[in-house]
Amino acid sequence: MNSINKEKIDLKNFTRDDLTDFVRDHGLSPYRAKQIFSWLYRPGITDFSQMTDLGKKLRKSLDDQAFFSSLTTRVREQSKDGTIKYGFLLDDGNMIESVLIPDGERNTLCVSSQVGCAMGCLFCLTATMGFIRNLTPAEIVNQVCAVRDDLLQRRLGTINNLVFMGMGEPLANFANLLSALKILMDQLGLNFSERRTTVSTCGLVPGIKELGEKIKVNLALSLHAVNDDIRGQLMPVNKTWNIAALLDACRQYPLPRRKRIMIEYILLRDINDSEKDAKQLAELMRGIRCKINLLPCNETPDLPYRQPSAEKIACFQQILLDSGYTVIVRSSRGSDISAACGQLSVSKEP
Ligand code: SF4
Structure with a gap:
């Protein structure tokens, strides 16, 4: 910066x-x-x-x-699928990453909220770095400014959607997240509407409640398992707030009009990808206005998880479709430049 x-x-x-x-x-x-x-x-x-x-x-x-600060772009890598990973250097030498995901005419920017993360999700590379520090509101907003300026300069359009799914758990940096959201959504700031802004969480129940009380934005929930046993093993946060408490908070969350909660579900081979899991997921989601994103896990040599077979993924999706849900299998974007979901990591400039 x-x-x-x-x-x-x-x-x-x-x-x-x-x-x-x-x-x-x-x-x-x-x-x-x-x-x-x-x-x-x-x-x-x-x-x-x-x-x-x-x-x-x-x-x-x-x-x-x-x-007034700005961020220094140290890395700009473009994947063969068009995804662009930005690495920004912070004042203290830490680096953070943001990822721009083009989809037709629309660009979605995945924003980081912390340097590293304390949540310890087993399938996530950011977690292996541990927690370093919270980002300030300026550091959060400046990621958006820097990418917007880069797109403007290269005549690549603009940022249409913001998702807080980069490094860190946004709700664990609540005060700074809230200030950043207010700036991003201010008409004289970056002017993003509530419908184009999504905060993702691994399941901090009090944070979900507070977010709903303080500002109107879309919510995404990283669920990733359908029973407390498996979810507790994959995501330590589940030991504090279990699935029932989490889904209760989701049911009460005041969504923007005509919006649905995005349920994120990483498919990990032989861990959470069975027909029984799919049926249980369909059961759990009953009564929740939601859209389900299935994310076949991004294999990396540093983590032991593998992607299910294409047949298994299709079968999992079909069970949910048959139960009446909107279900999308998200293809892995930017995995060749380590920009895919769960692949962001931090480093420090020497
Ligand atoms: S998945 Fe999200 S909440 Fe979990 S460790 Fe990774 S960055 Fe943190």
């Missing part, structure tokens, strides 16, 4: 309300906050001198006390 001065305040950590408090505290009229905020997220704006509707004196005073 380009920090001009560590003593200065990064205005990109502020929601519009936070910025209003900041300008008030500095003896300025609240409408200044709206003016400044509306500049912060425009492409190509890098310093206060470009904010031409602010007086010179104000720009100088802002420059003395504050700055």
Whole structure:
């Protein structure tokens, strides 16, 4: 991240309300906050001198006390299927990754919320790195700004959807996630609608409830198993909040209009891919407005899991289709550049 001065305040950590408090505290009229905020997220704006509707004196005073950050892109790799992985260097030398997944005319950006992750899901490479730290609101939002600018520059369109499915458990970084969402969804910020923004969780039940109370966004749930025994082995979080508690929170979650909860289910050979599992999944989802994504596991030499056969995947999907669900088998995107689901990992620049 380009920090001009560590003593200065990064205005990109502020929601519009936070910025209003900041300008008030500095003896300025609240409408200044709206003016400044509306500049912060425009492409190509890098310093206060470009904010031409602010007086010179104000720009100088802002420059003395504050700055606004951006991310340094260290890696940009494109998969043969069009997926693009971005590696961003943070101030402290840590790297985070975001993944752009083009689908026809639409681009979905998978955003990271933490450096590493503490959740310890057994099938996930990020988990092997452990938890390093939470990302700030600015570091979350700047991933979106950097990718948007790259797409603009290369005339590759724009970002249509945001999914918080990158590195980290978003709800474990709740306060910063919430500020970032407010900035991303502010009309003067990045202007993403609630329908185009999805937060994914491995199952932090209090976080799901709080998210529903504080902001309206789509929810994705990494379920991955249909009984507490298997889920507890694959995902330690299940020992704190079991499947029943989780599905209860999902039932109560206030979704945006005409939206459904995305249920993510990684298919792991001989672990959770049987006909019985599929039938149990159909049973569990009864009464939940949902769409089921089946993700045949991305094999990696570092983890012991294997993908089920194509027949087994088709059979699993068919059972759910026959039960009346919308079910999509998600083909693995970007696996040749280690950008696929569960393959993101962190490294530190020497
Ligand atoms: S799957 Fe998500 S929540 Fe689980 S360890 Fe990986 S990044 Fe963390």
